[in-house]
Every structure is written in structure tokens, then in C-alpha cells.
Amino acid sequence: MIQKLVADLGPWSWWLLAAILLVAELAAPGVFLIWIGAAALVVGALSLALWDMGFWGWQIQLLLFAALSVVFAIAGRRYYDRKHATTDEPFLNQxxxxxxxxxxxxxxxxxxxxxxxxxxxxxxxxxxxxxxxxxxxxxxxxxxxxxxxxxxxx
Missing domain, CATH: 2.40.50.140 (Nucleic acid-binding proteins)
Known part of the structure; x- marks a missing residue:
């Protein structure tokens, strides 16, 4: 069933996965699924442009999705890292x-x-x-x- 859905949707299946992940982030916020959803959006955008190319198989798409998920998660963690943020209340909650x-x-x-x-x-x-x-x-x-x-x- 999922294989038929992906085949029928083509490159739009990545956009559907991105929407599901982003909605899941809204339902259970943790600033993690947003990065995986962003990776799905990028792979979806590339799939729209490269879908008919011979090298753009599902294996390449999954590898790119996995790599982008890791890269986006690490970059997002560094971007939102609050350890070095200055505050006027350094002992708040301590x-x-x-x-x-x-x-x-x-x-x-x-x-x-x-x-x-x-x-x-x-x-x-x-x-x-x-x-x-x-x-x-x-x-x-x-x-x-x-x-x-x-x-x-x-």
C-alpha cells in the first residue's frame, strides 16, 4: 500500500512526508522533527526537478534524506544552543x-x-x-x- 502510494505520488511523496513531520512537530514540539521535515522538503524539491533522471532512484533519495536529516539536526542544535546565551537572571531555575x-x-x-x-x-x-x-x-x-x-x- 505505501509502495503504491509513493509510486502514485512520485516526488510529491517527500512533500507529504515533510507535511506529516512538520505537523507532528506542532503536535509534540521538541525542535527535532522540524529538521527532519526540512530534509524531506529539500529532497522533495530536488525530486521535482530530478525525478526523470536515471540516477535519481529511491536509494539516492533515501541516502540524501538521511544525510540531510543529520546535517540539519546538528546545524539546528548548534543554532538553538542556549548554553552561551546571556541573561539578566543567570540562576533562574537553579x-x-x-x-x-x-x-x-x-x-x-x-x-x-x-x-x-x-x-x-x-x-x-x-x-x-x-x-x-x-x-x-x-x-x-x-x-x-x-x-x-x-x-x-x-
């Missing part, structure tokens, strides 16, 4: 990292390397050298939800 350098008072003593502090409206588990409750500590680092603290100066 609450633990935004706490580094703040000071707090131990609500529970650190015994055997573990204790708790209260910052704003949240209780945080902390680790560090044993300290009595009421000691001022500075947050040195964050590992998941656990904060590493050291005794605050002054």
Missing part, C-alpha cells in the same frame, strides 16, 4: 546555585556533618563541620538540595 554566598543561622545543629537551616520560606539540609544551633554560616556550595556551609566570618 535556586540552589543562587544561594551560594548567602549567610544564614543554623536552626538545627550540624552533628555528624548534617544539619538544617531556614532561608526565606524553605528549610534546607546542610552539611559541614559540626556547629551548634544559632551559629551563623555561609553557603559555600550546593549539591542537589544539600547545601555545604562553613562558619561565617564576623
Amino acid at each position: 535556586r540552589e546555585a543562587s544561594l551560594i554566598g548567602r549567610t544564614a543561622t543554623l536552626q538545627e545543629p550540624i552533628t555528624e556533618g548534617r544539619g538544617r537551616i531556614r532561608l526565606d520560606d524553605t528549610w534546607w539540609p546542610v552539611q559541614g563541620t559540626d556547629q551548634p544551633a544559632g551559629t551563623r554560616v555561609r553557603i559555600a556550595s550546593a549539591h542537589g538540595r544539600t547545601l555545604t556551609v562553613e562558619k561565617a566570618e564576623g
